[in-house]
Amino acid sequence: MRPIMKITGAMDLIGQQFGSILMTILISLAWLMIVLMKRVPNPVVVLVYAGLSYALFAIILSGLVSPILDGKLQGPLTNPLSMISVFATNAIWGFLVGRIAKALRHK
Template sequence: MTTPSAPALNWSLIVLLGVFALVRPILNITGGMDLLGRPVGPVLLTVLISAAWIAVVVWRRSARPVLTLTCAGLVYGVLAVVLSAVLSPILDGELSGPLATPGDIGVVMVLLVNAVWGAAAGLVALAVESRRESLRR
């Protein structure tokens, strides 16, 4: 007897959600974050991105919302590190950001924080889906 396998992850959705979150560093780079004000701007954007992630995963009825959004957080983290590595030398004249941190702890922390962010959003999405299902019964 074989055990049923878990549903496959939707990698195109995961990558799309990770790319969508790049609005935060792009607004930082372009100065748009200053228009929103600090610390309200970054917090507001994080909440809006999280809400969008949750809404999309719930709307798409993702079979594995926690893992999907954890992976989206990791994709965002990798893309943010790459974006920083490419743009910081151009804009600042030197490498700055996570890759400039000795011992690569900066990269590890970026990935860890964004994985936790994605997992937390995934838990909210799971709760919303669960609540929606209980209301249907």
């Protein structure tokens, strides 16, 4: 969702910093609600994979759309270390939300 908002310019309308924080919170809440409502046996593993999938989607979308919008390839595909960072950040994000889900489920 965040990459789409950035590409369409919606992120610029609400402000880059606020928009990023808001989208992170909304996506985290959606992930949390889904694994709790579906009673996923291992939410940590599921949400780590959700984070990795999100990272892959963002990288691919950036690679496809940046040449169209900017005339040249930009984003994580231009720097392998950046790609590692995107995957690591999103895996950690999934792990943290998964731990929250696991803690809430046991209450």
